[in-house]
Each structure stands twice: as C-alpha cells, then as structure tokens.
Amino acid sequence: MWEAVKRAVQRNSKFLFCTHRDPDADGVGSELALCCALEEMGKEAVILNPDSLPSILQFMDPDGRVQGFDRLGPKESVKRLDAAEVIFFLDAGQWKRLQPMGELVAARAGKVICIDHHPADEKLTPDSVVDEKASSTGELIYDLLKKLGHPLNERLAYYLYCALVKDTGSFRFENTSTRVFRMAADLAAHGIKPHEVYDQVFERSSIGSVLCLGLVLDTLRLAYDNRLAYISLTRNMLETSGSRIEETENFVNVIRSIDPVETCIFFRELDNGKIKISFRSKTSKIDVNLLAGKFGGGGHKRASGAVVSGALPEVIDRVVAAAADCFQ
Template sequence: MQYGSVRAFLERHSKLVITAHETPDADALGAEFAMLRALLKLGKSSFICNADPAPENLSFVEPLHRPLVLSSEQQLPADIAEHALLILDVNDVHNLGSVGRLVLPRVREHFIIDHHDSDNETDLSAPNHIEQGASSTCEILYLLFQDMGVPLDLSMAQALFMGIVFDTGSFIYPKTTALTFRIAHELVALGVSPNQVYSNLYESHSLSSLVLMSHVLSSLSLHCGGRVAIQSMPRRLLEKSQARYEEADQFINIPLRSKEVRVSIFFKQNAEGLWRCSLRSKGPIDVAQIARSYGGGGHRTAAGFKCTRPTAAIQAEILEGLEKKYFS
C-alpha cells in the first residue's frame, strides 16, 4: 500500500487539527493520540479536536493530551485558517458533528484516513487514504508510520494496540488478518501490556453499569424466528442507574452469544435525547448497508447510525428488510 498522498498532505502543512467521528471510540481515539505524537515528532503544531468527549475508561492512553471538545467557535485558535484538518476513522464529513460545522469550513484543506466501507462516492471526493480491508484505522497508521520512518514510543504503541483490539473485537472480527496479528506482536514487543489494555477497555466500568445492563437486557425482544434481537435504552435508564452512556457500548454484543441470534440491534438514547442505533451481525448479513440507508455507516458486521425519525418506525423497517432479504 502506497502512502504518497498522506505524506504529501502532511508535508504541505505545519499546523494541523486532528479529529474523528462523533462519539469517538477506541480506534478513533487511539488513532488520534498516536497521530498527535507522530506529528509532534515531525515538528508539526497539532491538536486533537472532537465533537464529543472521550469515554472515561479510555483516558489511560495519553492522559496529558485531553482532546478539545468543541462546542463554539470561540474555542478555536485565532490562526485556525492556517491549519489543515486530518480526519481519522470516518469517511463521511457529515459525521463530524460540531467539528464539521465549525472547523471544516475554516481550514485550508482536509484529508481522510479511514478503513470503513462506503458506497457513497461523495464522501470520498476529498483527498483521502481509504483501506477498506484494514482491521482498523490504527492498523493503517502503524503501517504509515513505518513507511514514514516515524519511530514508535510506548504511548503510541499502546494507543495503536487499543484501537486494534477494539475494532477487531479482540481479534475475532472478519477483517482480522495475519498482518493484524503481526502488528499486534510488534506493539507488544515494544512494551504494550495486552492485559492492561483489555482491562481498561472492558473491565473498568462502574457498578452502575451493571444495573444499567440489567435494565437493558429486560428490554430484549426476539424477532424473525429468534434470529434478530432488539434492545432499547431510553435515557431514563441512564438516570435511573446513574451509569454513563458509553458504558452501554458492549451491550449490543450480548445477544450474539446465542447460537440462534444472527443480528443484534440496539437503540440507545443519550442524556441530550439523541437516539442512535447500533447493529451487529454474524455470517453473511450486511448491517453496514442498513446503516448507510439511514445516513450512517460502518463494517459489514458492525455498523450504526443516528435516528432522525421515531425508533419504532425504524425498527419496523429494519425488521421488514431483514425478513425479506435474509429470513424469508
């Protein structure tokens, strides 16, 4: 894989803003933190700017580099027009939230590095480096840094390993390859502790999250002859349990533990009232195609979107489509 377009973009700019998709996950944040340190090593002036805060359990990576959470243009530096925008882990600029509204129109240019599937040519009209076969954006960055001769330090290695672990589902999702394992091997050889990363990702939630999980599981319903599971989390459950929104991220995977369930659907509402739908699947079922039809995206077996219409109507449409295409 050639990285000439990425290198040319970075060479053109001395000041960069690094961002990722709304509600950034471990791959997005790991990629941002690793890229920030790489740019500092290259003598670039850079900062991370996101639309939403990072989940608390991911703060163990680069705690001194807290991303700017953008809510108003007053937070931007006076020389923002001299910056370029580097967009990681998303190929649709409409999924940048406040960064898309306040930063994108003000910078000199932008560039996308991502690994998600897309059938929307408009998203990819900007300069970009897309590797749809890569397990994660962090995997792409590891290879990019190698190509550029940027040495990895332990904090960069830890950030990249975190992103790879998360986006491969701990090395089990379909895009996990021999290359993914080779990269993981190299990162561990640099001093990364897999146990520490896993513990922070999956074993550092609050007791309140267990209460929240019990409420969400009680909402579970089965459809299409038990092959589709649906869960729902209205924000009143967050208030009732006192758990954090991001602590529900892994709940969607629970129904897939059943041999019979092929698709898991999770509607969740944040504290501000916004509903999102997460989708997971096993086998040949393409949930990314479903997500894209609602303005979202992702991978064939893991995708999601923001709900702009009542969730009951969306649920009915998704079930009808799944029944016709896969379960008729």
C-alpha cells in the same frame, strides 16, 4: 497510496486532528499516535474532536491533549482550524460524522485529508486514504508511520495497540488477519502489556452500567425465527441505574452469543428526541451496513450504526420491519 499524505507531512508544520462524534479507541488512538509522532518530528499538532473524551477513554489521554468542540466552543475552534495547514480527519469519511463542527471542517476541505477503513462510495477529499481491507484506522496509521520512516516507541505503540484491540474485538472479529497479529506482535515488542490494555478497553464497567445492562436485557426480543435479537435502552433506565450512555456501547455485543441469532440491534434513546441504533452481524451473509443505510447510517458489513428521529417504540417497529430483507 501514501504519497500525497507523505508530501503533506513533509511540506507543512501545523496540523490538526479530529475523529468522529462519539469517539472510540480506534479513532482516539489513531489521532493520538499520529499527533505525537508529528510532534516528535518537530511539527505543531493539536486535536479537536466534536466531543470531549468520554470517561471510558480518558485513560488514553492523561495529559489532556484531546480537546472537544463541545467545551471549546465555535470561536476558539475556528481559530485552531484556521491555524492548521493540514487537517487530518480519522476513522470516518462523512462530514456529518463530525457534527456539530462538520460544516466548519467541510468549509476547509481543501486542506483536509481523511484516513479511514470504512466503506465509502468516494473519497471525501482527493488526497484521502481509504482502505476497507484494513482492520482499523490504527492499522493505517501504523502503515503511515512506517512509510514516513518514523520509529515506534512505547507511547505510540500503546495508542496503536488500543486502536487495534478495540476494532478487532480483542482479535475475535473477522477482520483479524495474519497481518493484524504481526502488527500486534511488533507493538507488544515496544513494551505494551496486552492484558492491561484489554482491562482498560473492555473490563472497566461501573456498578451503574452493570445494573443498566440488567434493565436492558429485560427488553430482549427475538424475531424472524430467532435469527434477529434486539434490545433497547431508555433515558429512564440510565437515570434509574446511575449509568452514562457511553458506558452502554458494548451492550449489543452481549446478545451476540445467543444461538441461533445472526443479527443484533441495540436501540438507545438519546436526550434530543432521537434514537441511536447499533447493528451487528454474526455472518458474512448479512450486511448490516445496507440495513443501516436505509436509515441514513453506515459503517461496516458486520458492524454499523445510525441515528433516527422518532419515538423509541415507533423506531423499533420500523427498523425491525426493514430487517426482514436480511433474512430472505
């Protein structure tokens, strides 16, 4: 599985890493870990993401390694893309997940290697590695470092542990396997303090975000015999509470605890006339990746997303109606 990637690492010296728009701890932790590992091997490595790091992830990058296309601009970004001999695209497998720099990266597809754990109809590029059975992209990078014979250290272990704890919901989700626990134990043995990582990843809510959560929970609605729960966020709620949209990412998980709810949907109004939708399933019987696919999105069977154009009330009606198929 890793032979082509190993050859790319061994035969080249200049690398660029990127992850999807609206980055999370899995994508960022994975690219930081592999970037730093290659630097330790004597390689040149840079990180260029569509977005600059949101405030909730800046704890992972105190040295400012992660650069954003949104701030760097097309001209400087192209220089970095052209200088790289290999481009690693991590934690996503669609060019559109790299917007607004997706076309620039796709134009250089011949030197792109995707490493991802999301379902895909086909590999993005011939040498890409996609493993849907992996809990996270961080787990795949952990495997790759083992295959490369590169030793872990506290810094690399920290990045990978952040990735792992995020995508397993701190070892609560269905993707938490015995292998995940073995990996976590190995990472912890390198000086990681699990309680500190949990605090950074899951317990850093601002006052504004808590006030915003109260406003969002007031929008809670149930459908299909209480098997579907959905909530919504408007731009006005963000302004009223003084919160930032990246701080609302986990709001959808709050309503997962409602019994007998099986599926949760969170609608967020963006500032460009579009609605960002997060889908979550509590049961293996309901595949929200299929539901997200109806709206041009995707992800995992239990957690997916989409971005849809339209007014918030109209989008809610469309999506809730389409969700009927989940409960047949």
